[in-house]
Amino acid sequence: MISRVQVWRGDATGGKLRLYNVEVNEGEVVLDVVHRLQATQTPDLAVRWNCKAGKCGSCSAEVNGRPRLMCMTRMNIFEPDEVVTITPMRGFPVIKDLVTDVSYNYAKARAVPSFVPPPNLAPGEYRMQQVDVDRSQEFRKCIECFLCQNTCHVVRDHDENKAAFAGPRFFARIAELDMHPLDAYPADGRKQEAQDEFGLGMCNITKCCTEVCPEGIKITDNAIIPMKERVADVRYDPVRWIASTIRRRRPSES
Amino acid sequence: MSETERHSYDVVVIGAGGAGLRAAIEARAHGKRTAIICKSLFGKAHTVMAEGGIAASMGNVNSDDNWQVHFRDTMRGGKFLNHWRMAELHAKEAPERVWELETWGALFDRTKDGRISQRNFGGHQYPRLAHVGDRTGLEMIRTLQQKVVSLQQEDERELGDPEARIKVFAECTITRLLLDDGRIAGAFGYWRESGRFVVFDTPAVVLATGGIGKSFKVTSNSWEYTGDGHALALQAGATLVNMEFVQFHPTGMVWPPSVKGILVTESVRGDGGVLTNSEGKRFMFGYIPDVFRSQYAESEDEGDRWYDDQSNNRRPPELLPRDEVARAINAEVKAGRGSPHGGVFLDVSKRLPADVIRRKLPSMYHQFKELADVDITAEAMEVGPTCHYVMGGVEVDPDTAASTVPGLFAAGEVAGGMHGSNRLGGNSLSDLLVFGRRAGLGASAYVNALGGDRARPRVRDGDVSAAAESALAPFEAVEEDGHENPYSLHQELQQTMNDLVGIIRREEEMIEALARLEKLKERLPGIVVEGNRQFNPGWHLALDLRSMLLVSECVARAALDRQESRGGHTRDDYPDASKQWRQVNVVCALDGELSAAGTGSIDVRRQPLPEMPPPLLELFDRDELAKYMTDAELDGLRRPVQPQAGAVR
Numbered sequence: 001m002i003s004r005v006q007v008w009r010g011d012a013t014g015g016k017l018r019l020y021n022v023e024v025n026e027g028e029v030v031l032d033v034v035h036r037l038q039a040t041q042t043p044d045l046a047v048r049w050n051c052k053a054g055k056c057g058s059c060s061a062e063v064n065g066r067p068r069l070m071c072m073t074r075m076n077i078f079e080p081d082e083v084v085t086i087t088p089m090r091g092f093p094v095i096k097d098l099v100t101d102v103s104y105n106y107a108k109a110r111a112v113p114s115f116v117p118p119p120n121l122a123p124g125e126y127r128m129q130q131v132d133v134d135r136s137q138e139f140r141k142c143i144e145c146f147l148c149q150n151t152c153h154v155v156r157d158h159d160e161n162k163a164a165f166a167g168p169r170f171f172a173r174i175a176e177l178d179m180h181p182l183d184a185y186p187a188d189g190r191k192q193e194a195q196d197e198f199g200l201g202m203c204n205i206t207k208c209c210t211e212v213c214p215e216g217i218k219i220t221d222n223a224i225i226p227m228k229e230r231v232a233d234v235r236y237d238p239v240r241w242i243a244s245t246i247r248r249r250r251p252s253e254s
Numbered sequence: 255m256s257e258t259e260r261h262s263y264d265v266v267v268i269g270a271g272g273a274g275l276r277a278a279i280e281a282r283a284h285g286k287r288t289a290i291i292c293k294s295l296f297g298k299a300h301t302v303m304a305e306g307g308i309a310a311s312m313g314n315v316n317s318d319d320n321w322q323v324h325f326r327d328t329m330r331g332g333k334f335l336n337h338w339r340m341a342e343l344h345a346k347e348a349p350e351r352v353w354e355l356e357t358w359g360a361l362f363d364r365t366k367d368g369r370i371s372q373r374n375f376g377g378h379q380y381p382r383l384a385h386v387g388d389r390t391g392l393e394m395i396r397t398l399q400q401k402v403v404s405l406q407q408e409d410e411r412e413l414g415d416p417e418a419r420i421k422v423f424a425e426c427t428i429t430r431l432l433l434d435d436g437r438i439a440g441a442f443g444y445w446r447e448s449g450r451f452v453v454f455d456t457p458a459v460v461l462a463t464g465g466i467g468k469s470f471k472v473t474s475n476s477w478e479y480t481g482d483g484h485a486l487a488l489q490a491g492a493t494l495v496n497m498e499f500v501q502f503h504p505t506g507m508v509w510p511p512s513v514k515g516i517l518v519t520e521s522v523r524g525d526g527g528v529l530t531n532s533e534g535k536r537f538m539f540g541y542i543p544d545v546f547r548s549q550y551a552e553s554e555d556e557g558d559r560w561y562d563d564q565s566n567n568r569r570p571p572e573l574l575p576r577d578e579v580a581r582a583i584n585a586e587v588k589a590g591r592g593s594p595h596g597g598v599f600l601d602v603s604k605r606l607p608a609d610v611i612r613r614k615l616p617s618m619y620h621q622f623k624e625l626a627d628v629d630i631t632a633e634a635m636e637v638g639p640t641c642h643y644v645m646g647g648v649e650v651d652p653d654t655a656a657s658t659v660p661g662l663f664a665a666g667e668v669a670g671g672m673h674g675s676n677r678l679g680g681n682s683l684s685d686l687l688v689f690g691r692r693a694g695l696g697a698s699a700y701v702n703a704l705g706g707d708r709a710r711p712r713v714r715d716g717d718v719s720a721a722a723e724s725a726l727a728p729f730e731a732v733e734e735d736g737h738e739n740p741y742s743l744h745q746e747l748q749q750t751m752n753d754l755v756g757i758i759r760r761e762e763e764m765i766e767a768l769a770r771l772e773k774l775k776e777r778l779p780g781i782v783v784e785g786n787r788q789f790n791p792g793w794h795l796a797l798d799l800r801s802m803l804l805v806s807e808c809v810a811r812a813a814l815d816r817q818e819s820r821g822g823h824t825r826d827d828y829p830d831a832s833k834q835w836r837q838v839n840v841v842c843a844l845d846g847e848l849s850a851a852g853t854g855s856i857d858v859r860r861q862p863l864p865e866m867p868p869p870l871l872e873l874f875d876r877d878e879l880a881k882y883m884t885d886a887e888l889d890g891l892r893r894p895v896q897p898q899a900g901a902v903r
């Protein structure tokens with residue numbers, strides 16, 4: 001079958017959609033089509049990809065305007081006569097064609113304070129219950145495709161907010177560390193920093209990030225909202241603030 | 255070439271997967287200014303695709319496990335061709351390396367008493383694989399990535415510059431190693447984004463570039479797996495061992511065609527999945543080789559009981575080492591008992607409830623649902639062999655990971671010897687950690703021994719210009735050279751390797767493969783690249799193809815040389831394992847120098863396999879050793895081997 005596919009071609013100085021007629025076979029995904037274009041029509045078409053199995057989060061783009069992994073987007077979800085439009089993620093500066101400059105995310109990753117190992121436990125002595133690691137494990141499923149960062153309207157068309165706002169990926173990262181049973185970071189420090197330094201307050205929980213997450217991580221419900229609630233609690237209730245600092249200092253008993 | 259971007263480091267690590275990151279962390283811990291160079295973005299390395307787990311004899315699930323049992327399993331899996339010292343270090347150090355990950359923030363699945371849970375896997379006597387569902391590789395890469403970030407945060411606090419002592423050069427490809435009097439002096443490469451060149455002055459390079467799967471048509475490997483490190487080692491004058499041993503993972507997806515080769519984790523079988531043919535028969539019971547007969551169940555009942563009671567039953571043959579299962583599937587399909595799309599059936603839906611499958615195998619559930627419209631909680635998957643891993647690689651000193659070239663180190667899949675003729679599942683992630691760390695240590699010690707800056711090897715300007723000229727050659731090619739398309743050439747290479755040097759091999763086919771490789775080599779200089787140097791995949795592939803061709807020739811030549819069948823090397827014309835060949839390593843080296851177009855000839859020679867010392871031999875019973883070793887080797891044992899009684903402490 002021959003499909004009509006439009007791909008955005010260009011670089012930082014500008015570009016436009018180009019239409020291609022390209023063969024599509026049974027079971028193929030958008031990334032297969034992009035590869036066929038490279039092999040047969042336009043060998044210098046720039047695209048990032050690695051695993052082609054939805055595990056590495058490299059081939060993020062927008063297909064008919066929706067942020068998606070190209071390797072997990074089947075061609076048969078489109079009507080046979082539909083023109084499929086592939087554009088680079090809009091939230092990041094274009095480098096070339098479908099490749100964008102995602103360095104914003106790596107800068108934010110470096111700003112989030114790392115896991116602090118418990119000082120009183122040697123390697124091999126860590127004991128944690130599965131139910132206690134489940135919550136953090138959900139966030140550690142993140143494949144860093146940055147589709148959530150791309151979608152979040154706080155920064156999608158507002159570059160000026162990027163300095164003050166870490167984005168959903170890194171709220172999930174902070175929540176993951178905050179919920180880690182053995183993280184020895186100062187009590188409630190992570191939540192407070194999420195609010196004060198990473199722009200948690202700018203999120204108004206429209207859940208766009210959750211909607212585009214290819215791993216199905218409930219970023220808004222399970223990471224952002226619990227942190228927002230706790231920050232509010234701690235801020236407005238001095239007794240709870242003191243109690244929470246004491247509670248977090250006790251070593252894990254499991 | 256004064257305008258070329260230039261950096262100076264103590265240690266340059268090429269590759270940012272498990273081995274590369276672990277090596278870099280270690281080198282930085284020893285005060286070395288360290289660069290990490292990777293072809294993709296940071297955190298996208300092929301390690302993320304590892305699913306099953308990290309093998310380490312922590313004994314959390316079965317306390318009978320210990321390093322000796324792990325060592326035995328590894329040697330058996332590799333059919334006793336492993337470098338014994340690597341297998342020993344690996345088995346001894348793996349638990350420490352896993353526990354260390356926890357201190358860096360890793361969150362493994364837990365046992366009931368709160369320790370790291372361990373799962374069953376092919377060839378491992380006890381539940382041994384630390385895991386996180388079926389996304390263990392992602393957990394490992396993220397943990398190492400975040401450890402690198404935490405070191406950078408330390409440097410920022412201490413020195414005001416996060417990249418003062420460890421820096422990641424992402425989307426940067428190294429095409430040449432630069433030498434000074436036979437020692438490593440630097441590395442030359444290009445930025446993928448801009449196409450601009452970059453030179454690293456460094457006395458020590460750690461290769462951690464992974465494997466070679468992209469030379470085969472059906473593969474579980476990503477585009478990065480083009481054998482760059484293997485090729486760079488050859489170019490620098492180092493040797494490769496065991497290149498004939500290529501692992502075909504028994505279970506890759508077979509349908510739809512666009513996903514053919516994508517991995518289906520061995521955990522499916524570890525967690526109870528069974529393999530059946532088109533007649534509904536669990537055929538693996540018919541494929542248990544003599545050397546393993548005493549360790550595997552004889553009936554389906556016994557195999558089924560093993561999942562609940564491992565002390566009184568033997569494991570089902572679905573959990574034989576990968577080479578055995580892959581050959582069996584191949585044979586079933588050839589005999590006409592395959593599934594509709596040319597594989598066999600793998601079914602876990604009858605063993606586990608749907609919610610447990612979704613919890614234990616979430617990626618597999620998702621992958622089949624999304625890509626093949628198959629619900630693995632209710633129906634069987636169709637699976638078949640896929641090129642997955644190369645056991646062969648750079649010949650290294652086990653303790654330091656040093657190659658035969660001063661200043662050049664290698665760890666992980668790009669290094670050879672550890673896995674012998676066949677790698678056990680789960681032994682790869684542990685290999686990356688154990689030998690990544692050792693390579694970082696080895697490189698640091700080498701740099702220390704060099705002394706001050708003046709003693710360091712120097713990059714020659716002429717070598718930099720030659721490397722630049724060579725890298726630009728695909729833009730210079732003209733119509734008369736043939737106007738080759740890199741994508742077509744790549745497809746031809748993949749087809750050749752798949753058809754003629756694949757899972758089952760014979761002499762005539764490999765000779766034919768070598769002839770075709772020779773023709774491809776002649777056509778390589780004719781590749782014409784369109785467009786400019788800015789993020790140009792056609793150009794990138796043209797350069798990667800050089801590595802693929804060189805490495806493919808090593809595989810084909812080594813495979814032609816080894817006249818026996820063992821592990822990941824099956825010869826139709828020499829179907830049995832030979833005790834004489836077990837004593838031999840086949841070694842590849844570059845004969846002469848590379849041409850400007852990046853082609854060269856490969857020289858093959860045989861050298862003796864290092865002999866396992868008696869204390870390790872004594873971990874096996876003599877009858878078992880007699881299946882692998884010659885009488886002369888057994889006579890060499892100083893005292894009779896004790897019969898194996900339970901676990902050896």
